[in-house]
Amino acid sequence: MTNKILTYSAALLLLAATAFTGCKKLDDINHDPTKPTTAEPQYLLAGAQKATMDLLYSGLQNGYIAMHYAQYWSANSRTDDSRYKLDEGNNSTMWNNLYRISLNNLETIVRQNSTKPATPELAVQTAVARVSSCWIYQILADAYGNVPYSSTFQLDAGNLKPAYDDAKGVYTHLLDTLQAQIGILEGNKGVVAKGDAIYQGSSEKWAKLAHSLMLRIAIRMADADGAKAKQIIEAHYQQAFSSNDDNAQLVYLNAAPNKFPFNDSEREIPDFFVSATMMDYMQSTNDPRLPIYARPSKDDKALKGMPYGWASADATRPSPGHFSYPGVQIYSATMPGILMNYAEVEFILAEAAARGMNVGEAATHYTNGIKASVDYWKKLTNSNGITDAMVDQFLAKVPYSAADWRNVIGTQKWLALYPQGFQGWFERTRLNFKKPGGQDLFIAPVSGSMDASAPFVPYRLTYLVTEQSQNQAAYNDAAKAIGGDQKGTKLWYNKF
Template identity: 90%
Template structure:
């Protein structure tokens, strides 16, 4: 694994060097230096995975945007971000890195492999690239709404002014693409591809992930197209993840440049506190994950969350030492970059069953999801204090209630998605859940929102400012199609 990661780091450095190399010929000057034309597919695959994970777990994107909007964290520095003032540089980096690096490299793999003699290994590698693209495109569609998709990599891979596709239509294409890749994986069982850092290229593992991603897509559209969601989930749930051994995650190492993007192994990170929203609820239910999710405050040595969105300029705000930083594992150099895990699958199935789909008992899947999440964190942190008795006691404190399934499942799924800020935010807005029983869980920023369109929570990110200037016609069409380029504009599947 070490050699593999070092290889893809070298490949990324090579591509960066290409971007700054001087050119003498006119055709060299006109050549796009960021487009990898000679790098081998295995390096492009590893590099695209790392680039996507790096931006999705960066403090600038995950921390200042997603972890705030999911209300897992509250800001200590730059408190305007927790009041929904979007940093355009952070927004631009997320969009550009996912498109120009990860998706561009994945599309290049598909194109390069299409020119080579067909082999099972190339077929699996290409299928992995396509599944990885589906994962990223769903994140973009869930973060922004309509986004460039079908026209993005035309003109030899570099359409500078692509049209924006309808997000609902993108969902349909993603489902079709995943289904096609599953057929390839099934036809090539036992085959491994090079370059993959998630599953070391194992076709069977990638098939399970593809089935699981179909469940994620389907449940997210359940309120907008229940019949389609039911069809997909019932057809794929038995072939999705069945244990934590199936979890899809990117392994980081305790060595630069392959450390977890946001880690405190070399310096203290004072930027964020865990939110009072999360800490207070976990304390009230006796959640055994709380000492993992948060660390004791400096002053009181207690687990205490900062009330969400409290501006540093407010003179009534207590001293920072009163509040808890995120847990040591969350800031570890070797914290895995989670793509999708078994707990999420179980909560998807719990919700599906609650909606009347034929996938088993909702209560069973709900309990499985809770236990899978606790077991994951227990093993990751080598925590021996979490006993089976403690887990059973906690499960008893948060019982399943069919009449209140949206709130019951929503709260526990939200906790299980920590620290996947983007997925936690998407689920918060989609399910619009409260505490079991109906009492409010989330709060508006204490010091008020800085965005009038989103006083309580943003439903999306606004498009890049550069898109308004450089791709104006497509931008205008997209903004009109979704109902306005505002953070408060609801996505097509947000019905509650």
């Protein structure tokens, strides 16, 4: 597949956009896909959002890459992936789909709307598209480092080989863009954007998400530029998510093609087990979320994690029935695609307070983050088995410690981000946390031959192989700028 960032055909864009037709959470976007006309913005918006979620929660990208790198899961048969031997097909699909489908759709919305008479509805729809683009660009910058940004989609200028922008500069542009969209969204309260599959077009909810994404970006750069992070977080935290009612997620349905992309409603998924890394720690603290995160093993109906990266060729490895698959809800056809949730915001604020920012008490935000996560999963699964007493006992086992904030907040934020593999991986490498008290939480793959360029955990994904030949000059400049196109090359904000 060529690397050139080209416009997809109208037919393919329409197909992507209408894949969610029939979802009761969306506006009615039925139309005639046989007409060779340019796709309308509402179809492009729904298509971009669903295409992004489908990729972020695919077994190929989330499962074989991100859930391994976050060490939430361990592989059953394809154990090379859990030893960081990146599948280039999966890597290529991630890059190409985010640029060619998702970001291209969103950029097309902005261009189309800019040629029409200005209305509040178009202003909000354009703002939603731009906030959505910021969400995606941050994922790309956190996964790869320097990425094409300012020169992408300049097709009128004949630019088919875009340069790579410095990732720190991308962050600055994202913050500026989000700030501008907040002004538009807050200035158009009550206006609804057509085609939005996340919040059904609510300008107020998208403004809250934009504030919350500002926090995500700022805390990730806190070790590299603490002063700027402090300024942003203190300015935006009061307008960010304040309850689980604000969560940004795409609701999937138990009907094709609108099912959660990695579900076992039609077949068993034997590819992954819950890692012993996560399982053992959650068991040690009596975490009430564990029966939701994992299901009992087939052999003895017990919750058992598999040591990370245990090769299937190892004769000492027990049979697959010995270990626990991910939980029933995690593989449900109606599992939501999470963009960002309230628990993450509270853990961001807990860390911000621990760093001395003026956002309230770290311990309070930390406790709020845990409670928000537990409550989210309890309500999502209609679980009556999680009682207030259980939550109180759990909180007593994982108390906040100011002297050990990086490990304490890091472990609980990591657990709250499950099954958001990419966000869990980004936070693992950024905070470089251990168990509270300082004992190691994560382990290197326990057997088999590892990728020597990332012997413990990758800090980034390597660029596409095709970039080296088809966009060679830009690739060479980017690889040199980041310190080498290796999995072990740290991102600009990785200081620990």
